Amino acid sequence: MTGKYLLPAILATAMLTSSCAGQSVPRSAIAPSANPSAIIAAEIAFNRLAQEKGQWTAFRETSAKDAVMFVPEVVLAQEWLKGRADPPKSVTWQPHKAFMSCDGRTGVTTGAWQRPDGSVGYFTTVWQWIEKGKRPKKAPPSYIGKGEWKWVVDHGDALTAPRAAPEMIETRVASCKGQPNAPLSAPPEGAKMKMGLSRDQSLNFTWVVMPNGARSVVVRLWNGQDFDTVIADKVAAPAP
Template sequence: MRPLLLPVLALSLLAGCGGNRDDIRNRPLAANPSAFVAAEIGFARLAQEKGQWTAFRETSHPDAVMFVPQRVKARDWLKTQADPAEAVRWQPHAVYVSCDGNSGATTGAWQKGPAHGFFSTVWMRDPRSGKINWILDHGDAVTAAREAPEFIESKQAACGSRPTVPIEAGAEGDDMAVGLSPDQTLSWTSTVRPDQSRRVTIRLWDGKTMATVIDDQVAARKQP
């Protein structure tokens, strides 16, 4: 796997916003994709320095959820977890950011010993303090490692008119939840089925539709 070649500070910042220039609602609040990449890299570094679950605890949003494989409130579950001797390592490959810059999603690859896999993380930024915490995190092992890109992909939601948020309903027995950025230009849907298989879908407003940018599917765990 190639190392990431692009430093965080070299990411292009996406600026500007369409629509009426006098409409303050159409202006992003310093949208900065590199800030979410920096948060993810800092999260990964903290796991190596202080321990895997310590890093998860210290960077989590109060409403954060994770999957073990059922959905759990992260802070409650993490209270009982001891850090493993070897923390997983991970690197972001892409970042997607809401128009107003207060929500973002990162996705990439992880490694631990001979195992490797993928992850996706949703982040929320406090517009007053600028602090960024993760609010959803999930991932899974894969048989073929994801190759690191030469450059981290970066995309910001379109600004201007706001999208109509679609109504979604899960199948009978599904545990489904939908999250939205405050400006409704980034959404995340997570579904855990009765067999503990899972799907996490991230969508970004492109000016016409909520386009899918991440669509992760995790198979059911085999019963012993």
């Protein structure tokens, strides 16, 4: 929801670096268990919490320990949010699309936000299922134990006109066929970059911040043979 909670100018929220990155898991061992409605519900609950308890309180309570934000420089969310007072009225937002990894542990929502002053924009949030307690030693790759959804990246920007709300929220799940490989790329000279992967590598996301503050956020979803770019957000450098 970056942008959603903007600071005086644009506050884009953040992308997390991820805990999702990990070893490759044989695709044949993964039982499809993805449920995009779960992250849609998490996003809606996040917005509701902001209206009821306060904007920054909601961000603190729903962010992962290593989540990041852009303010506009990249910061660890929990550190930046610590002790920050809630504004009198929170920004509001609504998810328009949801994408999820084959294993159902990582998802991304994107949609529209509105600030109390009338300004509008868009957001993209990366969600990760955080398990609670110890994972059984012989648990299969498809195992999803008790836990909760936390956002690890929440980014966005202001727009001159609002995004049109869809009649129905669009959802898409990564293919469980084939064996996706994590794409490798180097950041542009002088830029900061981070890539996150779902545990099964069927979804990946990358954020890049250029030396002048311009940034991009890209989300890719496995289609069984290759990755489709499903989100490609670009944010201009902040005004001097």
